[in-house]
Each structure stands twice: as C-alpha cells, then as structure tokens.
Amino acid sequence: MNRLLFTGGTVLLPTGFRRMDAAVSGAVISALAPDIAPEEGDVVVDLQGDLLVPGFIDMHVHGGGGADFMDGTADAFLTACRVHARHGTTTLYPTALTAADEDMDAFFAALETADRARKAAGASAGARIGGVHVEGPWLAPAQAGAQDPNYLRTPSAEECEKLLARSDRIAVVTMAPELDGACECASWLAARGVLPAMGHSAADLEQVRTAVDSGFRHMVHFYSAMSTVRRENSCRIPGMVEAGYLFDAVTVEAIADGHHLPLSLLRLIHKVKGPERMALVTDAMRGAGMPEGPSVLGSLKNGREVLVEGGVARLPDRSGFAGSVCTMDRAVRTAVSAGIPLEDALRMASGTPSKILGTAGRRGAILPGMDADLVRLDGDLNVIMTVVGGTIFDLNPHPEK
Template identity: 40%
Template sequence: MLTQIINGQILTPQGWLKDGSVLVSDGKILEVTNSDLAVIGAKVIDAKGMYIVPGFVAMNVHGGGGHDFKECTEEAFRTAVAAHLKHGATTIFPTLSASPKESICKAVSICEGLMAEKNSTVLGLHVEGPYLNTKMAGSLYDVKDPDKEEYTSILESTGCIKRWDASPELPGAHDFARYLRSKGILAAITHTEAEFGDIKAAYAAGFTHAAQFYNAMPGFHKRREYKYEGTVESVFLMDDMTVEVIADGKHLPSTILRLVYKLKGVERTCLVTDALSYAASDIKPDEDSRIIIEDGVCKLADHSSLAGSIATMDVLVRTMVQKANIPLADAIRMASETPARLMGVADRTGTLQRGKDADIIIMDRNLAVRAVWSLGHLVPDANTLY
C-alpha cells in the first residue's frame, strides 16, 4: 500500500523541507518530494504542521519496559525493544553490560533470532565490558582484563555484535581493539582513567569512539603539585574520535552538552539514553536494590554515583533543544543520522531519503512523539494522532 505523509516540516539531509511529502511503499521510502499534492491511490496522512523526522537509532541502551537485556531472555529483549520503539527508537542495538561469556552467548543467540525476523528493529548487539577498569566500573561488577581466547571464540561464531566497549588502558586492550577493527566492529572506550598518551595509542589501535562521554572517566586533575589532562580533554584533542552523550538532562548539565556539540560537532556526536529497565515503565527498584530512582535518574543507593538513566530517545532530543539550545535539526541528526553511520547502518536508516527504510517520526511543536512508523508500519500506542 502506498502512504503519503503531507503537511509537515520534513527533515532531509539538505535541511528542512516545507510543504512537501514523504511517499512510503512496501516498508521503504519511495520518495521525498517538494509537493504535497495528493497522489492517486495513496493513503494520505496529515502531519498537521508538525515535524516529520527520521527514526532514532539507539546505540547504547540497557533495557526498558521493566526488563533489562542482561536478563538474556527473548521476553526481556522483545519488551524492552517495544518500549523504546514507542518513543521513536526505530533502530536499536541492545546493550549487554559486563557479563560472563555464557551470558554474552545467550544474548547473541537471542539477538540473531530477532535480527532474522522480518521487519525487525534490532540490527545488532552492543557489548559493554567485561573488560573494564575495576576502579572505574561503578555499578558494574565481574570485570576483568581482555581475554583473547574468550572474545575471539565469541566473535568467530557470530556477526551480530556491532560494537564492544572496554577500558583502553588494560593489558591486552589494544590487541582487542585491533581485532574488533578487523571485524568491522565499533570499538569504544569506557570506564577509564586514560590520559592523553593512553588515548592517542588507543585511537591508533582502533578505539575510535568514546562511550557515555564525561561519565565514568576523569577530566582535568592534579596529582600532587602537577596538573594532568583527563580522558575528556584527551578525547577532545583527538579530532576524528567520535563521542556519545547521555543527554537526559541529569548525567550532564546543559553547558557541557553545548560544549560537546561546539567542539565535536553534529557528525561526531551521538545522543544515547544508557537507559535501564525502568525506562518507559512504571516499575521501580526493589527496596533492597543497589539502585534507586531519584530526581529522574538512576543512582547507586549510597549516592556515590549515577547508575543509568530512565530516558527514552525523544527525551534526549527535547533536552538538547529546550535546555542546551541546540538547533532541532542538529539534535535530530545526533539521534539518527550520526549513530546510524557509526553503527554501519546508514545505508538503510538514519535519514529520510529514497530507498531507505520507512523509519519515520512525527513530533509536535513541544517535541513530543505523536506518531512512529517502523519500516512503514504505524507503531500502535506510540501516537495520539492516528
């Protein structure tokens, strides 16, 4: 069936298009035109003057809807993915936090099954750890140095892992990054104490992305009477190194979000939720849990650290626009186009262009999601318009 979305401001790679339309057929974008004249035989969707933008690409998300991907069950994966889809995440790379090999393999099996399904929004798996600096692990546990036998055996058996994060200063981390690069997998630094020399060497080895930038890594600091650059300043100095920020308005203040945008730019900055199971859910942590929800964010119960967000992708866009004063087009691109490119799926999603998947969102003037199409299918309960 041919669908025509009209009467909205359409975000294209060339900028905003007014009074145009998006034609959708068989799950693909047939055309983005500068005319909103009705096409014969098409089902016409009136966007009512709202924003028509590409679906979001969630590249760092641990769970939602009351389930965590670390549960390693099909129910957990399906529930969490569906919860974020309703908020515009039309492409998702489930994140598995520090886990033993057995759990990684279970997650791989589930992910492969979902990826094989028709119209799947899951395009790969993201693994965080367990190769992490114990001093910087925060709420994560069971961390260790890179184990070559372990990661090679996993990656030789599957192609579904698209990103893997580690602390670059650990013994064997550079070999790990080189191996990931040989497989076309995005290698990211995280939970690290690395300074400039470490970051420069890590980048050369293949660590080209900085996860949850500013969080779980030091900035400018002193040791005795001397001052040293932190991971943050070191990443800024690596011009081609990409970053992601948890733009929930809690993990980073709006001034820092603006600074990252100013220094790294749209094409090297991604917006991520780092969401836990409590996102898009009414479920709260148990009374004896290590994690509490307070001030709209997840924290360790002893208040020593943040532990993750309860944000969805649409929250990130609103934060960047309404609190950090970032242009809407740039905020959308950092939630769609840039992560799609970094995760290797820009050929099929991330922008509204002919031939790409019909992953489309309508947002109102307050930047609330009013409708979501995933591969041309209207997502139930994700809208109030249709």
Template identity: 40%
Template structure:
C-alpha cells in the same frame, strides 16, 4: 503505497514546509513540498500529518532496557518489550547493550538475541549487540559489577568472535589496560566498532588507542578519568582527550541529569555536530513509573533507586543508568544545550547511523532509504512511529 502529507519534513539540511513523503515496499520513494503533490491524486493509504514534524526515526546505539525489562534478563519477551517500549518514544533502531557479567550469562545473551531477530516485528529494529565490558578500569566501573571486571583475555574474546561475530556490532573497553591494544586490533579487524569507556586513560593512552581502532567515546564524562597528577605533573584524562582529539566521536547521555547544561554546551562547542551522538543508556526503568528497580539481570543484577529522573545506586555513590527515552534527549538538547531541532535530530539519527555503518539504510529522510519515520509535535511528543514502512505505534 503509503503517503504522508502536510508535514514539516526534517531533511538532512532543512525543514520542508508542508512537505510530503511517499513510501513503497518499506522504502522512501518520493520527497517533496506541497507544490509538487501529484495533481491526479495519490495512491494507497494517506496520512495527513496536520503540521506535525516528520523526522527520521531515532537510532539508539547504547540502551540496556525499558518497560520493566533488561536485555540481560536473557528472555525473548524482554527483548520484545524493550523494542516496543522505546518505539513509543521515537526509536526505530537500537543496539541492545550488555553489562559486565559472568561469562555464562553473556554466552546465553548471544543465543537469545539471535532468536529475537526473527520475531521482533512490532518495535524498534535490532542492528547488532553492543558489548559494554568486561574489559574496564575498576576505578571507573560506575554501576558495572566489580566481580566480573577483568583485563582483555585473547582466549576469551577470540572465542566470542569466532562464534558470534555476526551478532556483534560494537564493543566498549578501556584502552589503557594490559592487552587492550591487541584487543583493539583484533576487534577492529573483525569489522566491529570499537569504543573506549569506563577508562582511566590519559591523553597518551587515548592517542595510542586511536591507532588501534578506538574511535568512539562511550558516554562521555560518565565512567571516565579527568585531569590527573603524576609526580606533581598534570595529565589530560580521557574527558579532555576526547574533547580535544578530532579522531574521536562522542556519545552523550542527554537526559539533563548525567550532563547538566555547562557540560552539554561545552561538548557542543568543542565537537563538530556530526561527531556527537545522543544515547539513552536506558535501564529497565525507562518508560515506567517505578521507584525501585534492578540494573542488569533480574536474577542477579544490582538493585537501584529511581529519583530525580535518573537511576542511582542505593548508597548514592554513582548513577546507575538513565531512565530516559529518545524524545527526552531531543528536548534536552534544544532547551538546555540550546541547539536547533535539525541538529538535535541529526545527533540521534544520521550521526549514530553513520558511526554504526548503517547510514546507507536509515538515519535520514532520503529517497531509497528505509521508511523509518516518526511524527511528533512541537513538544517532541511522538504521535506515530513507522518502521520499514509499517506503523508500529500510534498515540
């Protein structure tokens, strides 16, 4: 038994003043306020939160690295380093994200990820791989390696799913590419979350994509077309389409750099709060003080510089991933987007859990769910991180 008392408990709809939560066998068994504390005392270990916020752990569905490591390094130690690094900032669950690469490197990624599942005990949990690419629009590649960008190939993606379906939770692709709708059908039927990203799609492409399973926008605004002209006529791009269409949930890199204040406020005005997901999109520089780094594999990745709180290509033509951690996302949404703490936490816990179909296990402080919890102060500085009822980080 573990009981946390004297906390400001962030429940799905309110903050419980001087609340308490008890945990047994890694799951939440009781939630209450100070008036309901057992008079006969509490059993097991007790943590006095001393007024700190008790929040559901953060769920990062798009993250590449941190602590000087990248998932594309294809090293077991890299996976563990990233999990432990982000746990220090409140992430209790994550979906390791790949980059467009040569096929051989991707096959190796599956093997290393599968090995990591049995040894990752001291950081954020892994819930499945997010394949970001390689089926993208060249014009919207951003920092993705152009050498390996290609159209969907049935022989390739069917082979991948035949062997590694159990490891893949999500796949991002551009829905306007030749073969992308057939790809969408195949991936969706396999039970994988399908997202549109790095895309030159216009409104009509997005509408067709929805019919074939594309229901999530990968880092809205980043790597996406805006309004364009064809034969003098205006067409809504992917950005406008995702803001307009109710069938599309959106993820945003809420580091305050990728999306400045007007963009964050526009998204919050146009999408329901339960449709917005905060992501770090963090590369290996997250959680470090590095000024130079590498996006992707350290063997053949892309050199980047880190300045202004973001990673950039050296020629400054594009951002190259963020160096944000989850706590920074919450601060940005509160201070810049001017939304409530409850709503910001929902966007980084319950919303991503629902979209990734793990909300029956995690994402909110509710009886029966896994005890994936964090304690932080009014500045969103994480003091304690708990995964499956076990403390994995204490400041």
C-alpha cells in the same frame, strides 16, 4: 503496492527542514517532493504542520518497560523494543553488561530468538535490532561505575575470538584502552568490522593517543566513568575527557537525560565536537517507561539493586548513577533545552549514530531509497507516530509480559 503518503508537514532532509511530501513504498522511502499527487490505494497521512524526521537510533541501551536485555529472554528484548519505539526509536543496539558467562549465554540466545520474532511481526514488535553493543567485561576497576566488579577481566586476542564466536551481530565493544591487550584487541576487532569503543577507563591522554592509533574511534557515555585532568605534583595530566575533545577522529556519545550531564556540558560537547561527532544515547535500563522505585540493573537473577528516583537510576546509597531511564525523544528535548539547535539535536539522534555504526547508506536520513524509519513530532517534540520499515507502529501501550 499501496503507498504511505505524508503530506502537509515539515520534513528534515540532509539539507535542513523543508515543507515537503514524502512517499513510502514497501519498506523504503520512494519519493520526496513539494506536492506528491495521491494515487489510488495510497494511505495518506496529513501531518497538519508537524515534523517528519528520521527514526531515532539508540546505540547504547540496556532495556526498558521493566525488562533488561540481560534477563536473557526473548520477551525482555521485545518488551524493550516496543517501549522505545513508542518514543521514536526505530533501531536500537541491545547493550550487554559485565556479567557471568551464563548470563552472556542467555543474552545471545535470547537475541536470536527475539530477532526472529521481531522480523516476523514487523513493526508491531517495535524498534528493529541493529546489532549488539558489548559493554565490558574489559573495564578499569577504578571506573567500573555500576558494572559488577566481580566479572571484570583483562582483554586478549583469545577472549576477542570467543566473544565474536558467540554472535555475528556484535557491532560495538567497549573497553578501557589502558588495559594490557586492549589496543591489540581493538585492532583485531576493527579489522573485522566491529567498532572498538573506549569507556569505563582511567586512561590519560597519551594512552588514548595510542588507543586511537590502534583503531579505537568512539567514547561511550562521555564524562561518565572516565578520567579527566588530574595533578601530579605541579603538573596537570589530561585524561579521557580532554582527549575526547582533542582528537577529531574520536566520536562521543552523551546521555542527554538532564542528570548525567548538566545542560552546560551538553552545550560544550556540541560546541567542540559538533553534531557530526556527537551522538545522543539513552543508556536506559529497565526502569525506562516504568514508575519510579526500586529496580535492578542487569539480569533479574544476578543484577544489582538500584533505585529510580527523580528521573534517573541511582545506586542504593545514592553515591552514583546506575544508568538512565531516558528515552530518545526525551534526549532530543533535553539537548534542545541546552541550547543545541533542533536540527542538530535530531541529527545526533539519527544520522550521527548511523554514521558511527556504518549504516548511513540505509538509515538515519530521509532520502529516496533509504529505510522508511520515520518519526512524527508535534511542536513540543512529542512523538505522535513512529514508522518502522514502512509500517506504522501502534503507540498505544500494551500490557507487557
């Protein structure tokens, strides 16, 4: 079997940046050493001093390239996978919005078709689908944000069973933990290997404490659509944000697009939570990788009209954000511009989400035996090459269907 051999670059290892060669055999990393002798048939890639880092893992993404996963077509899934691979994402978790049952049926049907097509096509199809993130419909109406309030519901064991019966690919479910039945559902999901996440919530700190005891371990898009400290008469009541900082068992994700969070807050989250408990996500909608202008959040048939301008998606009245148009390479650059060390920013885009999602034994680090999901970055942190499962992905844009 011919190897893919990377030479002449700096590799991000779990111990830090090292001048190192890396060999890939098939779909896995086979060797790391300062000088690896080429073998007959090797495909040698001279990094010319560039960085070789673990492929990015986006655990919260709705679409890109003009496609939304809620469009419910295999083409939509594959389009988004290709677009995000061009920006260094090697594994993504298609995220479903609060929607009508017919849209959810189409989402899960398209997931299976797209995943088979992606596996058949290999790296040419772009980022692999790691699993599904279901965001809603069990959200607090007061913190619904751009989610459609017409489909919000209260969680129950019966609803959880129906959800998991749809697919065995569900990895994350986001709920407002203060809703009746949410904590019971979290315990039920956690026992079945699904990560219960808190989000779109008006919970106070004590409600979050109960939620953590029930199995919740993660907060989605930290600061966005969640409660913070409030006053009742003369007393201050801590909210979700304060609880996220306080509880070490809770990991958080941040939309590092430079709009959802100012750089000072990105730096604060990193300072308090550290790179092991803070993941970077895009929360990207269909406008990622597309020209700015009118767009749609959710399915083209039943989604909400939004406006992409100034590098972010907004509600038409500009009263709030409606997802981002960020990509993971942009998220890394934004984190670095906030003063977060490059090594930490890269780990928060790969190793940390992998640990949160329970895949750290396969992805998120450059080590022998790990999946050969790699990204080459130049000195300005632009993506020069994406490798998915040991195969180089073609970064040149292709016409999207």
